[in-house]
Amino acid sequence: MAIGIAPAALPELTTNELARYSRHIILPEVGTEGQRRLKAARVLCVGTGGLGAPLAFYLAAAGIGTLGLVDFDVVDESNLQRQIIHSTADVGRKKIDSAADKLLALNPALNLVKHHTILTSANALDILKDYDIVADGTDNFPTRYLVNDACVLLGKPNAYGSIFRFEGQASVFATEQGPCYRCLYPEPPPPGLVPSCAEGGVLGILPGLVGIIQATEVIKLILGKGETLAGRLLLVDSLNMRFRELKLRKSPECPVCGPNRTITTLIDYQQFCGLTPEPAQPAAEKNGIPQISVRELKQRIDAGESLQIIDVREPFEYDIANIGAKLIPQNDVPNRLIEIDRECEVIVHCKAGGRSQKIAEYLKQAGYPRVVNVAGGILAWADQIDSAMKKY
Protein backbone atom coordinates (compact mmCIF):
# COMPACT_ATOMS: atom_id res chain seq x y z
CA MET A 1 0.00 0.00 0.00
CA ALA A 2 1.51 3.31 -1.15
CA ILE A 3 0.36 5.17 1.96
CA GLY A 4 2.50 3.14 4.35
CA ILE A 5 5.44 2.12 2.15
CA ALA A 6 8.92 2.78 3.55
CA PRO A 7 10.75 5.38 1.43
CA ALA A 8 13.40 2.87 0.37
CA ALA A 9 10.74 0.60 -1.11
CA LEU A 10 9.14 3.30 -3.28
CA PRO A 11 9.70 3.18 -7.06
CA GLU A 12 12.40 5.47 -8.45
CA LEU A 13 11.51 8.36 -10.75
CA THR A 14 12.92 8.34 -14.26
CA THR A 15 14.71 11.39 -15.68
CA ASN A 16 11.60 12.20 -17.68
CA GLU A 17 9.42 11.93 -14.60
CA LEU A 18 11.70 14.26 -12.64
CA ALA A 19 11.16 16.86 -15.35
CA ARG A 20 7.47 16.15 -15.82
CA TYR A 21 6.62 16.46 -12.14
CA SER A 22 9.12 19.22 -11.32
CA ARG A 23 6.38 21.60 -10.11
CA HIS A 24 5.34 18.98 -7.60
CA ILE A 25 8.82 18.01 -6.61
CA ILE A 26 9.85 21.54 -5.66
CA LEU A 27 6.98 21.65 -3.16
CA PRO A 28 8.46 20.65 0.19
CA GLU A 29 5.21 18.84 1.03
CA VAL A 30 5.62 16.61 -2.02
CA GLY A 31 9.29 16.39 -2.92
CA THR A 32 10.82 13.40 -4.64
CA GLU A 33 9.54 11.04 -1.99
CA GLY A 34 5.97 12.30 -2.35
CA GLN A 35 6.11 11.95 -6.11
CA ARG A 36 7.41 8.40 -5.69
CA ARG A 37 4.47 7.74 -3.36
CA LEU A 38 2.09 8.97 -6.05
CA LYS A 39 3.83 6.67 -8.53
CA ALA A 40 3.39 3.71 -6.18
CA ALA A 41 -0.26 4.54 -5.49
CA ARG A 42 -3.20 2.56 -6.82
CA VAL A 43 -6.46 4.50 -6.94
CA LEU A 44 -9.87 3.25 -8.06
CA CYS A 45 -12.37 5.72 -9.56
CA VAL A 46 -15.88 4.35 -9.36
CA GLY A 47 -17.61 6.01 -12.28
CA THR A 48 -16.18 8.02 -15.16
CA GLY A 49 -19.02 10.52 -15.32
CA GLY A 50 -19.44 13.99 -13.91
CA LEU A 51 -17.22 13.50 -10.86
CA GLY A 52 -15.00 10.77 -12.28
CA ALA A 53 -14.02 12.83 -15.35
CA PRO A 54 -12.11 15.64 -13.59
CA LEU A 55 -11.05 13.32 -10.81
CA ALA A 56 -9.40 10.78 -13.11
CA PHE A 57 -7.94 13.50 -15.35
CA TYR A 58 -6.14 15.25 -12.50
CA LEU A 59 -5.00 12.03 -10.86
CA ALA A 60 -3.51 10.88 -14.17
CA ALA A 61 -1.82 14.25 -14.59
CA ALA A 62 -0.49 14.17 -11.02
CA GLY A 63 1.44 10.98 -11.67
CA ILE A 64 -0.67 8.37 -9.89
CA GLY A 65 0.92 5.06 -10.88
CA THR A 66 -2.13 2.85 -11.20
CA LEU A 67 -5.61 4.15 -11.89
CA GLY A 68 -8.58 1.79 -12.02
CA LEU A 69 -11.86 2.84 -13.63
CA VAL A 70 -15.23 1.19 -13.04
CA ASP A 71 -18.01 2.03 -15.47
CA PHE A 72 -20.50 0.14 -17.59
CA ASP A 73 -22.22 3.05 -19.32
CA VAL A 74 -21.86 4.51 -22.81
CA VAL A 75 -21.35 8.18 -23.65
CA ASP A 76 -24.59 10.05 -24.33
CA GLU A 77 -24.76 13.50 -25.86
CA SER A 78 -26.42 14.82 -22.68
CA ASN A 79 -23.28 13.83 -20.71
CA LEU A 80 -21.04 16.28 -22.56
CA GLN A 81 -22.30 19.34 -20.67
CA ARG A 82 -20.15 18.24 -17.72
CA GLN A 83 -18.28 14.99 -18.36
CA ILE A 84 -15.27 16.67 -19.89
CA ILE A 85 -13.26 13.51 -20.35
CA HIS A 86 -15.62 12.53 -23.19
CA SER A 87 -16.00 14.41 -26.45
CA THR A 88 -18.62 14.65 -29.17
CA ALA A 89 -16.91 11.97 -31.24
CA ASP A 90 -17.22 9.57 -28.28
CA VAL A 91 -21.02 9.56 -28.21
CA GLY A 92 -22.10 5.92 -28.26
CA ARG A 93 -18.71 4.58 -27.10
CA LYS A 94 -18.13 2.87 -23.79
CA LYS A 95 -17.27 5.57 -21.27
CA ILE A 96 -14.43 3.50 -19.94
CA ASP A 97 -12.79 3.30 -23.40
CA SER A 98 -13.34 6.98 -24.07
CA ALA A 99 -11.88 7.89 -20.66
CA ALA A 100 -8.94 5.52 -21.10
CA ASP A 101 -7.99 7.14 -24.42
CA LYS A 102 -7.88 10.62 -22.88
CA LEU A 103 -6.03 9.55 -19.75
CA LEU A 104 -3.36 7.61 -21.65
CA ALA A 105 -2.97 10.47 -24.11
CA LEU A 106 -2.34 12.74 -21.15
CA ASN A 107 -0.03 10.34 -19.37
CA PRO A 108 1.19 7.31 -21.35
CA ALA A 109 3.10 5.99 -18.32
CA LEU A 110 -0.16 5.51 -16.41
CA ASN A 111 -1.02 1.92 -15.59
CA LEU A 112 -4.72 2.08 -16.42
CA VAL A 113 -6.98 -0.78 -15.36
CA LYS A 114 -10.44 -0.95 -16.92
CA HIS A 115 -13.31 -2.63 -15.06
CA HIS A 116 -16.14 -2.57 -17.57
CA THR A 117 -18.83 -3.74 -15.22
CA ILE A 118 -21.51 -2.67 -12.79
CA LEU A 119 -20.09 -2.67 -9.27
CA THR A 120 -22.10 -5.24 -7.31
CA SER A 121 -21.97 -7.04 -4.00
CA ALA A 122 -20.59 -10.03 -5.90
CA ASN A 123 -17.57 -8.27 -7.43
CA ALA A 124 -16.89 -5.18 -5.30
CA LEU A 125 -14.50 -6.70 -2.77
CA ASP A 126 -12.55 -8.44 -5.51
CA ILE A 127 -12.22 -5.21 -7.53
CA LEU A 128 -11.46 -2.88 -4.60
CA LYS A 129 -8.92 -5.11 -2.88
CA ASP A 130 -6.16 -4.27 -5.36
CA TYR A 131 -6.32 -0.51 -4.68
CA ASP A 132 -5.10 1.76 -1.89
CA ILE A 133 -7.81 4.41 -2.12
CA VAL A 134 -11.28 4.52 -3.65
CA ALA A 135 -12.88 7.66 -5.09
CA ASP A 136 -16.65 7.36 -5.22
CA GLY A 137 -18.16 9.20 -8.17
CA THR A 138 -21.35 7.20 -8.52
CA ASP A 139 -24.88 8.50 -8.87
CA ASN A 140 -27.19 6.33 -6.86
CA PHE A 141 -27.75 5.35 -3.25
CA PRO A 142 -27.31 1.55 -3.56
CA THR A 143 -23.81 2.00 -5.04
CA ARG A 144 -22.94 4.65 -2.44
CA TYR A 145 -23.68 2.19 0.36
CA LEU A 146 -21.97 -0.64 -1.51
CA VAL A 147 -18.77 1.39 -2.02
CA ASN A 148 -18.84 2.53 1.61
CA ASP A 149 -19.30 -0.93 3.07
CA ALA A 150 -16.68 -2.47 0.78
CA CYS A 151 -14.20 0.27 1.76
CA VAL A 152 -14.88 -0.24 5.48
CA LEU A 153 -14.60 -4.03 5.21
CA LEU A 154 -11.31 -3.75 3.29
CA GLY A 155 -9.93 -0.80 5.26
CA LYS A 156 -9.64 1.48 2.20
CA PRO A 157 -10.24 5.24 2.51
CA ASN A 158 -13.10 6.55 0.36
CA ALA A 159 -12.82 10.03 -1.17
CA TYR A 160 -16.50 10.87 -1.42
CA GLY A 161 -18.24 13.45 -3.58
CA SER A 162 -21.86 13.97 -4.47
CA ILE A 163 -23.78 16.59 -6.40
CA PHE A 164 -27.33 17.74 -7.02
CA ARG A 165 -28.40 20.81 -9.00
CA PHE A 166 -26.11 23.55 -7.59
CA GLU A 167 -25.13 21.76 -4.41
CA GLY A 168 -22.29 19.40 -3.65
CA GLN A 169 -20.83 17.45 -0.78
CA ALA A 170 -17.36 16.07 -0.21
CA SER A 171 -15.69 14.12 2.55
CA VAL A 172 -13.27 11.30 3.22
CA PHE A 173 -14.89 8.24 4.71
CA ALA A 174 -13.64 4.93 6.10
CA THR A 175 -10.22 6.02 7.30
CA GLU A 176 -8.93 4.06 10.26
CA GLN A 177 -10.25 6.46 12.89
CA GLY A 178 -12.80 8.41 10.90
CA PRO A 179 -16.51 8.02 10.26
CA CYS A 180 -18.01 6.25 7.29
CA TYR A 181 -20.92 7.15 5.02
CA ARG A 182 -23.30 5.13 7.20
CA CYS A 183 -22.26 7.13 10.28
CA LEU A 184 -23.71 10.17 8.50
CA TYR A 185 -26.56 8.46 6.69
CA PRO A 186 -27.61 5.30 8.55
CA GLU A 187 -30.44 4.82 6.07
CA PRO A 188 -31.09 5.97 2.51
CA PRO A 189 -34.08 8.16 1.70
CA PRO A 190 -37.08 6.27 0.38
CA PRO A 191 -36.98 5.67 -3.39
CA GLY A 192 -38.25 8.62 -5.38
CA LEU A 193 -37.85 11.25 -2.68
CA VAL A 194 -34.49 12.58 -3.90
CA PRO A 195 -34.51 13.01 -7.67
CA SER A 196 -31.49 11.94 -9.71
CA CYS A 197 -29.43 14.52 -11.62
CA ALA A 198 -31.15 13.26 -14.79
CA GLU A 199 -34.45 14.39 -13.34
CA GLY A 200 -33.39 17.25 -11.08
CA GLY A 201 -30.62 18.68 -13.26
CA VAL A 202 -27.09 19.68 -12.34
CA LEU A 203 -24.92 22.67 -13.12
CA GLY A 204 -22.30 21.29 -15.49
CA ILE A 205 -19.38 22.91 -13.70
CA LEU A 206 -20.34 21.62 -10.26
CA PRO A 207 -18.98 18.06 -10.70
CA GLY A 208 -15.74 19.72 -11.80
CA LEU A 209 -15.53 21.56 -8.51
CA VAL A 210 -16.46 18.58 -6.37
CA GLY A 211 -14.49 16.00 -8.40
CA ILE A 212 -11.34 18.05 -8.02
CA ILE A 213 -11.91 18.31 -4.28
CA GLN A 214 -12.06 14.50 -4.28
CA ALA A 215 -8.83 14.34 -6.31
CA THR A 216 -7.16 16.73 -3.85
CA GLU A 217 -8.14 14.49 -0.96
CA VAL A 218 -6.79 11.42 -2.76
CA ILE A 219 -3.43 13.13 -3.30
CA LYS A 220 -3.23 14.24 0.35
CA LEU A 221 -4.09 10.75 1.59
CA ILE A 222 -1.25 9.34 -0.51
CA LEU A 223 1.24 12.00 0.54
CA GLY A 224 0.18 11.89 4.17
CA LYS A 225 0.27 15.69 4.20
CA GLY A 226 -2.21 18.35 5.21
CA GLU A 227 -5.59 17.82 6.77
CA THR A 228 -8.03 15.65 4.90
CA LEU A 229 -11.81 15.91 5.03
CA ALA A 230 -12.00 12.81 7.26
CA GLY A 231 -14.40 13.77 10.04
CA ARG A 232 -15.68 16.79 8.12
CA LEU A 233 -18.39 17.22 5.50
CA LEU A 234 -17.79 20.02 3.05
CA LEU A 235 -20.97 21.54 1.61
CA VAL A 236 -20.57 23.40 -1.68
CA ASP A 237 -23.28 25.84 -2.72
CA SER A 238 -22.22 26.88 -6.21
CA LEU A 239 -25.21 29.17 -6.78
CA ASN A 240 -24.20 31.46 -3.93
CA MET A 241 -20.55 30.25 -3.96
CA ARG A 242 -20.48 29.37 -0.32
CA PHE A 243 -18.43 26.59 1.18
CA ARG A 244 -19.53 25.37 4.60
CA GLU A 245 -18.07 22.68 6.77
CA LEU A 246 -19.75 20.39 9.29
CA LYS A 247 -18.27 18.00 11.83
CA LEU A 248 -18.76 14.31 11.24
CA ARG A 249 -18.45 11.80 14.03
CA LYS A 250 -17.88 8.10 14.00
CA SER A 251 -21.20 6.67 15.13
CA PRO A 252 -20.95 4.20 18.02
CA GLU A 253 -24.07 2.61 16.58
CA CYS A 254 -22.78 2.34 13.02
CA PRO A 255 -23.72 -1.11 11.75
CA VAL A 256 -20.58 -1.42 9.59
CA CYS A 257 -17.79 0.49 11.37
CA GLY A 258 -19.09 0.70 14.95
CA PRO A 259 -17.94 -1.50 17.86
CA ASN A 260 -21.06 -3.65 17.66
CA ARG A 261 -21.16 -3.99 13.92
CA THR A 262 -23.83 -6.17 12.39
CA ILE A 263 -22.73 -5.87 8.77
CA THR A 264 -19.65 -7.98 8.20
CA THR A 265 -20.18 -8.83 4.56
CA LEU A 266 -21.73 -7.06 1.59
CA ILE A 267 -25.52 -7.14 1.45
CA ASP A 268 -28.23 -6.64 -1.18
CA TYR A 269 -28.04 -2.86 -1.63
CA GLN A 270 -30.96 -2.60 -4.02
CA GLN A 271 -33.15 -4.16 -1.39
CA PHE A 272 -31.56 -2.06 1.38
CA CYS A 273 -32.47 1.07 -0.59
CA GLY A 274 -36.01 -0.18 -1.16
CA LEU A 275 -35.44 -0.84 -4.82
CA THR A 276 -36.32 -3.95 -6.74
CA PRO A 277 -34.80 -4.89 -10.08
CA GLU A 278 -36.59 -3.30 -13.02
CA PRO A 279 -38.72 -5.84 -14.86
CA ALA A 280 -37.93 -6.39 -18.52
CA GLN A 281 -41.40 -5.17 -19.45
CA PRO A 282 -43.00 -2.14 -17.78
CA ALA A 283 -45.03 -3.30 -14.80
CA ALA A 284 -48.77 -3.23 -15.35
CA GLU A 285 -49.14 -1.53 -11.99
CA LYS A 286 -46.80 0.32 -9.63
CA ASN A 287 -47.83 1.23 -6.09
CA GLY A 288 -51.43 0.74 -7.10
CA ILE A 289 -51.14 2.98 -10.19
CA PRO A 290 -51.76 1.31 -13.58
CA GLN A 291 -48.94 2.00 -16.03
CA ILE A 292 -49.65 2.74 -19.65
CA SER A 293 -46.96 2.42 -22.32
CA VAL A 294 -46.46 5.21 -24.84
CA ARG A 295 -47.54 2.82 -27.62
CA GLU A 296 -50.84 2.11 -25.87
CA LEU A 297 -51.33 5.82 -25.30
CA LYS A 298 -50.64 6.57 -28.96
CA GLN A 299 -53.15 3.88 -30.00
CA ARG A 300 -55.80 5.43 -27.79
CA ILE A 301 -55.12 8.92 -29.14
CA ASP A 302 -55.20 7.61 -32.71
CA ALA A 303 -58.47 5.84 -31.96
CA GLY A 304 -59.98 9.26 -31.29
CA GLU A 305 -60.55 8.81 -27.56
CA SER A 306 -61.03 12.05 -25.66
CA LEU A 307 -58.30 11.74 -23.07
CA GLN A 308 -57.46 13.85 -20.05
CA ILE A 309 -53.64 13.87 -20.16
CA ILE A 310 -51.79 15.95 -17.58
CA ASP A 311 -48.14 16.88 -18.09
CA VAL A 312 -46.55 17.57 -14.69
CA ARG A 313 -43.20 18.85 -15.96
CA GLU A 314 -42.02 22.44 -15.76
CA PRO A 315 -43.05 25.02 -18.40
CA PHE A 316 -39.54 25.21 -19.89
CA GLU A 317 -39.57 21.44 -20.40
CA TYR A 318 -42.98 21.68 -22.03
CA ASP A 319 -41.60 24.31 -24.41
CA ILE A 320 -38.85 21.92 -25.52
CA ALA A 321 -41.18 19.03 -26.29
CA ASN A 322 -44.78 18.12 -25.56
CA ILE A 323 -47.57 15.88 -26.75
CA GLY A 324 -50.29 18.50 -26.37
CA ALA A 325 -51.22 17.50 -22.83
CA LYS A 326 -52.51 19.98 -20.24
CA LEU A 327 -49.52 21.42 -18.38
CA ILE A 328 -49.76 21.51 -14.59
CA PRO A 329 -46.25 21.49 -13.04
CA GLN A 330 -46.02 18.95 -10.22
CA ASN A 331 -45.79 21.50 -7.43
CA ASP A 332 -48.89 23.30 -8.72
CA VAL A 333 -51.06 20.20 -8.80
CA PRO A 334 -52.36 20.46 -5.18
CA ASN A 335 -53.57 24.01 -5.87
CA ARG A 336 -55.03 23.26 -9.29
CA LEU A 337 -57.07 20.12 -8.59
CA ILE A 338 -60.16 21.98 -9.74
CA GLU A 339 -58.74 21.84 -13.27
CA ILE A 340 -58.53 18.04 -13.20
CA ASP A 341 -61.85 16.30 -13.86
CA ARG A 342 -62.52 13.56 -11.30
CA GLU A 343 -65.16 11.97 -13.50
CA CYS A 344 -62.66 11.19 -16.25
CA GLU A 345 -59.66 8.96 -16.27
CA VAL A 346 -56.48 10.99 -15.54
CA ILE A 347 -53.39 10.07 -17.54
CA VAL A 348 -50.28 11.67 -16.04
CA HIS A 349 -46.90 12.01 -17.70
CA CYS A 350 -43.56 13.71 -17.16
CA LYS A 351 -40.08 13.35 -18.63
CA ALA A 352 -39.27 9.78 -17.60
CA GLY A 353 -42.21 8.60 -15.50
CA GLY A 354 -40.90 9.31 -11.99
CA ARG A 355 -42.53 12.62 -11.16
CA SER A 356 -45.79 11.60 -12.82
CA GLN A 357 -45.89 8.40 -10.75
CA LYS A 358 -45.68 10.46 -7.56
CA ILE A 359 -48.39 12.82 -8.77
CA ALA A 360 -50.55 9.88 -9.86
CA GLU A 361 -50.22 8.44 -6.34
CA TYR A 362 -51.09 11.85 -4.92
CA LEU A 363 -54.19 12.15 -7.11
CA LYS A 364 -55.32 8.67 -6.13
CA GLN A 365 -54.95 9.63 -2.46
CA ALA A 366 -56.89 12.80 -3.20
CA GLY A 367 -59.82 10.67 -4.33
CA TYR A 368 -59.41 10.42 -8.08
CA PRO A 369 -60.75 6.96 -8.92
CA ARG A 370 -58.98 6.35 -12.24
CA VAL A 371 -55.38 7.54 -12.49
CA VAL A 372 -52.83 6.13 -14.92
CA ASN A 373 -49.10 6.84 -15.25
CA VAL A 374 -47.30 6.97 -18.59
CA ALA A 375 -44.32 4.63 -18.20
CA GLY A 376 -41.11 6.16 -19.50
CA GLY A 377 -42.68 9.60 -20.02
CA ILE A 378 -41.94 11.85 -22.94
CA LEU A 379 -38.48 10.31 -23.39
CA ALA A 380 -40.15 6.99 -24.21
CA TRP A 381 -42.48 8.87 -26.56
CA ALA A 382 -39.49 10.37 -28.35
CA ASP A 383 -37.78 6.97 -28.56
CA GLN A 384 -40.76 4.88 -29.61
CA ILE A 385 -43.35 7.16 -31.24
CA ASP A 386 -41.86 10.37 -32.57
CA SER A 387 -38.16 10.29 -33.40
CA ALA A 388 -38.32 13.96 -34.46
CA MET A 389 -39.27 15.00 -30.94
CA LYS A 390 -36.55 16.92 -29.11
CA LYS A 391 -34.93 15.10 -26.21
CA TYR A 392 -33.29 16.82 -23.28
Place this chain on the structure above:
Amino acid sequence: MKIFIPTPPRPFAGGLDTVEATAATVAGALTALTAAHADLRKHLFTPEEKLRAFVNPYLSYEDVRYLPEEEATAVTEKDTLTVIPSIAGGLA
Protein backbone atom coordinates in the same frame (compact mmCIF):
# COMPACT_ATOMS: atom_id res chain seq x y z
CA MET B 1 -32.63 31.68 13.92
CA LYS B 2 -31.75 30.83 10.37
CA ILE B 3 -32.57 27.39 9.00
CA PHE B 4 -30.81 26.32 5.80
CA ILE B 5 -32.98 24.21 3.53
CA PRO B 6 -31.06 21.87 1.21
CA THR B 7 -31.93 21.64 -2.47
CA PRO B 8 -33.98 18.40 -2.59
CA PRO B 9 -36.80 19.44 -0.21
CA ARG B 10 -36.83 23.11 -1.28
CA PRO B 11 -39.96 22.66 -3.44
CA PHE B 12 -41.78 21.77 -0.21
CA ALA B 13 -40.55 24.95 1.48
CA GLY B 14 -41.82 27.37 -1.14
CA GLY B 15 -38.50 27.20 -3.00
CA LEU B 16 -36.69 28.98 -0.16
CA ASP B 17 -33.06 28.18 0.65
CA THR B 18 -33.25 29.72 4.13
CA VAL B 19 -36.11 30.19 6.53
CA GLU B 20 -36.15 32.35 9.65
CA ALA B 21 -37.69 30.73 12.71
CA THR B 22 -38.11 31.70 16.32
CA ALA B 23 -37.77 28.82 18.74
CA ALA B 24 -36.24 27.81 22.06
CA THR B 25 -34.90 24.41 21.01
CA VAL B 26 -33.84 22.50 17.91
CA ALA B 27 -37.08 20.52 18.01
CA GLY B 28 -39.02 23.78 18.34
CA ALA B 29 -37.24 25.22 15.32
CA LEU B 30 -38.06 22.16 13.22
CA THR B 31 -41.67 22.34 14.38
CA ALA B 32 -41.82 26.04 13.48
CA LEU B 33 -40.31 25.27 10.09
CA THR B 34 -42.78 22.53 9.28
CA ALA B 35 -45.69 24.51 10.67
CA ALA B 36 -44.88 27.24 8.16
CA HIS B 37 -44.32 24.67 5.37
CA ALA B 38 -46.65 21.78 6.03
CA ASP B 39 -45.57 19.79 2.95
CA LEU B 40 -42.07 19.63 4.38
CA ARG B 41 -43.23 17.81 7.49
CA LYS B 42 -43.79 14.44 5.88
CA HIS B 43 -40.33 14.64 4.31
CA LEU B 44 -38.60 15.34 7.60
CA PHE B 45 -40.73 13.39 10.06
CA THR B 46 -42.18 9.88 10.19
CA PRO B 47 -45.92 9.42 10.77
CA GLU B 48 -44.90 8.76 14.39
CA GLU B 49 -43.49 12.32 14.52
CA LYS B 50 -39.85 11.21 14.72
CA LEU B 51 -37.16 12.69 12.52
CA ARG B 52 -36.52 10.42 9.56
CA ALA B 53 -33.25 8.47 9.73
CA PHE B 54 -31.87 10.10 6.56
CA VAL B 55 -32.53 13.62 7.85
CA ASN B 56 -29.53 15.05 9.68
CA PRO B 57 -30.06 18.38 11.42
CA TYR B 58 -26.89 20.27 12.32
CA LEU B 59 -26.80 23.08 14.85
CA SER B 60 -24.02 25.32 13.55
CA TYR B 61 -21.24 22.75 12.89
CA GLU B 62 -22.47 20.02 15.21
CA ASP B 63 -24.60 16.99 14.44
CA VAL B 64 -27.66 17.32 16.67
CA ARG B 65 -27.63 13.55 17.27
CA TYR B 66 -24.36 13.94 19.18
CA LEU B 67 -25.34 16.93 21.32
CA PRO B 68 -26.01 15.94 24.96
CA GLU B 69 -29.61 17.06 24.77
CA GLU B 70 -30.07 16.22 21.10
CA GLU B 71 -33.23 17.85 19.72
CA ALA B 72 -33.98 19.41 23.12
CA THR B 73 -30.79 21.51 22.80
CA ALA B 74 -31.49 25.19 23.43
CA VAL B 75 -30.98 27.57 20.50
CA THR B 76 -30.57 31.32 20.18
CA GLU B 77 -31.38 33.80 17.47
CA LYS B 78 -27.75 33.71 16.33
CA ASP B 79 -27.67 29.94 15.75
CA THR B 80 -28.04 28.30 12.39
CA LEU B 81 -29.73 25.01 11.74
CA THR B 82 -28.89 23.03 8.61
CA VAL B 83 -30.74 20.00 7.40
CA ILE B 84 -28.16 17.88 5.57
CA PRO B 85 -29.69 16.04 2.67
CA SER B 86 -28.83 12.67 1.24
CA ILE B 87 -27.77 13.32 -2.33
CA ALA B 88 -26.27 10.71 -4.59
CA GLY B 89 -25.64 12.38 -7.93
CA GLY B 90 -22.31 12.32 -9.67
CA LEU B 91 -22.17 9.91 -12.55
CA ALA B 92 -25.11 10.21 -14.89
